[in-house]
């Protein structure tokens with residue numbers, strides 16, 4: 144049965160002009176309608192297998208590139224292969240790349256769209272909750288190089304985004320919760336009232352598409368305010384990195400065994416624990432937020448994270464300067480601040496207590 148749509152579209156202003164995120168009840172018919180000699184499909188391999196009937200016409204389109212959704216696939220070393228494929232398929236300046244997949248396919252396509260002939264159009268059909276509720280807007284592409292995650296990147300928004308929540312039916316439970324991690328992040332930035340609302344509805348997100356659409360739309364709307372003010376991440380957009388310095392260090396210390404949004408969920412909790420120890424967040428608020436975050440990172444509360452590897456990884460965060468860590472803290476919830484923190488014994492003890500006692 145096709146779900147009714149709660150929302151239609153959300154326009155976003157960008158340096159490239161305005162683009163829109165549309166909610167759709169049948170992305171496959173929209174995809175099939177775009178097939179032509181001027182479109183080049185870049186498709187997540189799992190989506191191609193799971194939806195081979197729905198994507199039948201698309202899968203036999205003249206130009207199609209399948210992507211195995213892994214961090215290795217979005218590395219600089221793989222880019223020449225993708226470029227060769229598109230050149231072999233006769234890509235031209237007025238052609239369009241069509242991305243169907245999650246954040247991995249998005250990052251690859253957006254990067255290719257920026258560098259090919261100094262910029263060609265691309266469209267995005269996000270198939271993960273993380274991509275639908277967060278990464279699809281904001282223009283960023285991120286590529287790994289020489290083992291460093293997201294060290295390369297560009298700003299190139301898609302010309303259009305089509306969000307169909309029906310496709311999330313096949314998403315794994317862990318990848319679903321990874322998307323919820325980013326939704327929780329933006330709601331926490333908005334304030335405690337926003338967190339309260341989603342915490343109350345948490346159990347319904349997987350069961351009720353209309354409720355899920357409501358939170359996807361709300362998350363995009365909250366992110367829109369920030370990226371329209373600072374698309375190039377010079378000032379206020381930094382606050383979207385709440386939980387990310389800790390989260391990226393957790394991802395790195397676990398060789399990416401923990402999906403991004405789950406690591407961010409842990410990272411938010413860890414940032415809040417630092418705020419608590421700095422006397423900036425009270426115990427009642429820490430506990431209240433921890434309760435919801437702990438449900439979302441369930442299953443990873445005992446995942447081994449080596450403290451030394453974690454501290455080494457966080458010290459290399461690209462936001463740091465002058466040997467100080469630059470961290471985003473949400474003191475008092477809704478009061479998001481960028482603070483400088485020495486990588487000292489106090490910080491080490493806070494991280495150690497969090498990983499060994501608080502998280503469990």
Ligand SMILES: NC(=O)c1ccc[n+]([C@@H]2O[C@H](COP(=O)([O-])OP(=O)(O)OC[C@H]3O[C@@H](n4cnc5c(N)ncnc54)[C@H](O)[C@@H]3O)[C@@H](O)[C@H]2O)c1
Pocket residue numbers: 187188189190193212213214217244245246247248249250270271272273274277278279281283284285293310311312313314315318321403
């Ligand atoms: N550019 C940005 O703004 C931005 C923002 C956040 C994250 N990212 C990047 O995105 C990547 C993570 O992306 P992600 O979490 O969206 O997931 P993903 O693209 O890594 O996909 C996760 C898994 O889900 C599978 N999958 C995708 N859609 C599915 C569906 N509908 N049904 C069944 N399986 C499905 C994929 O094949 C893969 O196995 C990371 O590399 C991260 O750095 C980019």
Ligand SMILES: [Zn+2]
Pocket residue numbers: 325387403407
């Ligand atoms: Zn993120």
